Amino acid sequence: MKEGKALIYVIADTFWLNPSDLHHIYLNDKYVGSNREAHYCPIYADPGKVIIKSTAHNTDTLELNVDAGSYYVIVQKRISALSSAIGTKLEFKGKNLKQFDVPIYGKCVQVYSRGS
Numbered sequence: 618m619k620e621g622k623a624l625i626y627v628i629a630d631t632f633w634l635n636p637s638d639l640h641h642i643y644l645n646d647k648y649v650g651s652n653r654e655a656h657y658c659p660i661y662a663d664p665g666k667v668i669i670k671s672t673a674h675n676t677d678t679l680e681l682n683v684d685a686g687s688y689y690v691i692v693q694k695r696i697s698a699l700s701s702a703i704g705t706k707l708e709f710k711g712k713n714l715k716q717f718d719v720p721i722y723g724k725c726v727q728v729y730s731r732g733s
Contacts, residue, residue: 619661623683627669627707628657629693640693640705643670652693675704687713 627642629652639651642658650658664685670678671693690710
């Protein structure tokens, strides 16, 4: 954890028809990284209001108020399965979680934090 920063994990679930699709992640409209199914993008942010944006076949945004020294989990959920217009929806999972579930290849896997 970087001093004076919040850590945000953006995790892509694994229900994509094309697992090679990249999902671009932005923090306050600044590109900070990409991920694809079963991967995550860690983002360090200054405390206060932040806007996370995910773009692939669509764009979705999520606004959070973050605290220094805390970490946050956001999952990119697939919103369409049978259409060629597959998109994602950002879903806030929680703050400073000791354990959370992430869908990995059709199974819900428990992920444990290392603590702070």
